[in-house]
Amino acid sequence: MILSCQNICKSFGVEDVLKNVSFGIEEYGKAAIVGVNGAGKSTLLKIIMNEMSADGGSVILAKGKTIGYLAQHQDISGDRTIYEEVLEGKQYVISLEAKIREMEEAMNHFKGRELEEHMEAYHKVLHEFEALDGYAYQSEVSGVLKGLGFAEEEFTKHMDELSGGQKTRVSLAKLLVTKPDIILLDEPTNHLDIGSITWLESFLMNYKGAVVIVAHDRYFLDRIVTKVVEISMHQSMVFQGNYSAYAQKKQQVRDAQLKAYMNQQREIKHQEEVIAKLKSYNREKFVKRAESREKQLEKIEVLERPKEEHTEMNLSLTPEIISGNDVLTVAGLAKSYDGAELFSDIDFEIKRGERVALIGQNGTGKTTILKILNGMVSADAGEFKLGSRVKVGYYDQEHQVLHMDKTVFSEISDAYPKLTETRIRTLLAAFLFTGDDVYKRILDLSGGERGRVSLAKLMLSEANFLILDEPTNHLDITSKEILESALNQYEGTVLFVSHDRYFINKTATRILNLTGKMVINYIGNYDYYLEKKETLEQVYLKEDTGTAAAQSGESTGKTDWKQQKEEQARIRKRENEIKKLEEQIEILEQQIADIDEAFCDPANASNSAKLGELQKKRDELELKLNECYENWERLSEQE
Structure with a gap:
């Protein structure tokens, strides 16, 4: 040690x-x-x-x-x-x-x-x-x-x-x-x-x-x-x-503690009911039994109900209206600062329902792209277009959308004047602002607290396209998990910048890597990005040796993107087929178990016709089960 x-x-x-x-x-x-x-x-x-x-x-x-x-x-x-x-x-x-x-x-x-x-x-x-x-x-x-x-x-x-x-x-x-x-x-x-x-x-x-x-x-x-x-x-x-x-172990420990507590509470309640029943007979021998049980009950070391930190943010992000399928189209975007080029000729599209992570090293221009999309910074070249019925909700890591001189309560009430005080307090309680906390000035809050206020405003906006800049900064692990769950259930579209790889892996359906002043597309989560990173960067970032080579690279890139989509579709189909087979196997195994139990029933033991019928049914089920096993094994071995 x-x-x-x-x-x-x-x-x-x-x-x-x-x-x-x-x-x-x-x-x-x-x-x-x-x-x-x-x-x-x-x-x-x-x-x-x-x-x-x-x-x-x-x-x-x-x-x-x-x-x-x-x-x-x-x-x-x-x-x-x-x-x-x-x-x-x-x-x-x-x-x-x-x-x-x-x-x-x-x-x-x-x-x-x-x-x-x-x-x-x-x-x-x-x-x-x-x-x-x-x-x-x-x-x-x-x-x-x-x-x-x-x-x-x-x-x-x-x-x-x-x-x-x-x-x-x-x-x-x-x-x-x-x-x-x-x-x-x-x-x-x-x-x-x-x-x-x-x-x-x-x-x-x-x-x-x-x-x-x-x-x-x-x-x-x-x-x-x-x-x-x-x-x-x-x-x-x-x-x-x-x-x-x-x-995993923490959840197991909590489940075991909760189970022990619930079992003890049931036993205590049962004993109290028995004692009350015995006393109600009002006879000496029953009263003595009741008193004996009471003494035993007093000796029990009563377990406390397992406690948990009050930390959960009960997020529910529901778009007010559904956007069109084309949410964002970016074409030829470029930006430089003080003569230093951040990126140029950036092209990408985002479709409804996607959760897209924009990643890259510090200083490559990720936050700048988000600010351009929100009209906070102008691009040097190129354009972007929002689709029909798209309503943007923006979360800024620097919390510039907050007013430092306002209180937490007034920040929400001024932005949404139609909300009642009860509704605002309920919302803020979900974001861990209770009691007098709601009257703290934004200026006096920590970075994490300001982040929670911004997320509360975002939730109320009922946007259908969320643009988030480092949303997990200053959040603890529990809060991150709740945000992940909320975004995964979100019915709108999400574009976010983050360096939290676990968060990206849990939420992203597609990754845009801003590298070499351009964007490389990966159709998958962070693990998929790591798997394909080296291959795609060789295609996209190789030096141009002439128009033919450039065209070849462009063609190869498009082909690879198409292959990625086809590969992802194939994997999803295989996973769905495996899941259906597993469900079918479970049903067949239960049906066979029920027949085996019927064989043991004395009522059927002397009925040869019934036993023959059961055996025939069991053979049919066994055949189907073996087919399911073979198909499951075949699909499981595919990569």
Whole structure:
């Protein structure tokens, strides 16, 4: 055990945050700390780092072990460049390098025994330098910076020039090159694009140390962690496995607890009814029996009903009217800023009922495309056209559609003046704004709270075409799952930008990858995109070698798109056929079981005619069942 937290308690005033939280981290272990927003995850990390004192309990770090921490928000300033700031993380290696040079220069000043001692000390320092991969520290710094999304020409930027998100990435790079025995990361993926997140996944999976992550990125957690520490109702529970395993086991635990509670409640009610009945006879022996049962009932340790955090947003997104089949057509779209071209000649269409994810690295222009479609930014070239009866609802990650000076209640009531106060309060309660929370100013809300207000407004708009820019930012995992469910049941059309791969995988029916200043289309979810990415990028992004080659590439791209559609249709058909066969198999197996039971019925045992009829029917069913098995096996083996 490299890190142990034992019975950690923390309160703020009369409000408990953590109560007897306990868990351990093994050497080289990879663990996640999960829980809803406000559960105390970041507080726990600060207690581990001794940045905040606990009210009770202890944190034990193994002797001689080092620990590093990345908080959610970083405020680095100064004249250092990005490269110099991260290089600071290699200060010990740099000092060893300087010491080696000094010792090499001093060698000529020693003779005999002194030289032997000097050489012995020299080789000891040299061995430590080599063990720390000292000869490669500069390339390591460059590699980590590039992996986290910094181009080499950005290395010379000064810290004072950077945004908050860039500063967080620099801090993360500095922590990674420092290589402590334990890394604590608080929402490390918040300011990373998909490419950088994928790089960080690989880095942490292969990291020769322990890693503890607080994150709402389920795909990220699934890939890295082998243990999950859940903070719920101020207490902790430890689950082995990745996030998906945790979610499954958590549901099983809750189901078992609920079943035990319900069974006990039924037993208590039954005993109370028996006691009341015995007393009603008003005879001494029955009264004594009733009293005996009452004493037994008093000894029962009554189970509490399993509690859950009140976090669910009861979304119901229903379009006011149904749009035409053609929802959006984009042709020849182009945009540049300060002479730098973001994208050019962008073409794509969106049909009714599609849920399309627009993905790409930071800075490629994803949000710009959404703003162009919403009339907030003008395109340099090209056009877009909305279809008939299309009504757009827009969710902006920067929440520019909110008025900072208004309260939560007035933000909704001013936008929808016909709504009653009861209706507004009911709606806001579904988005976790209850009591006096509805009178908080938008300006005073956290990013996650503003996001929930924007989603509430979007729900009321009854739009049939939702355009969403990073809708899961600042949402906890439970809220993301509810939003996923709502979008999957939504009868309209959705275009969204997100770097949350789990969310994309759960909701997208098609992916548009903005790369190389153009859009590549994938008809499927994120897993399908990963499968086809390399093949399609070779087709779309290869260099033009003349008109014939360009036309060939265009033709190949269109053919591949058509093949994708046909392949998706084939897969859906096969899955439907398998599902029907499984249902038929279940029915046939039950019918055969019923006949077998009829064979055992004494009434049929002496009736040879009935037994012959049953056997004939069973043989027919058995034949059909074998055919179903063969068809199911054949379809299941198809790819």
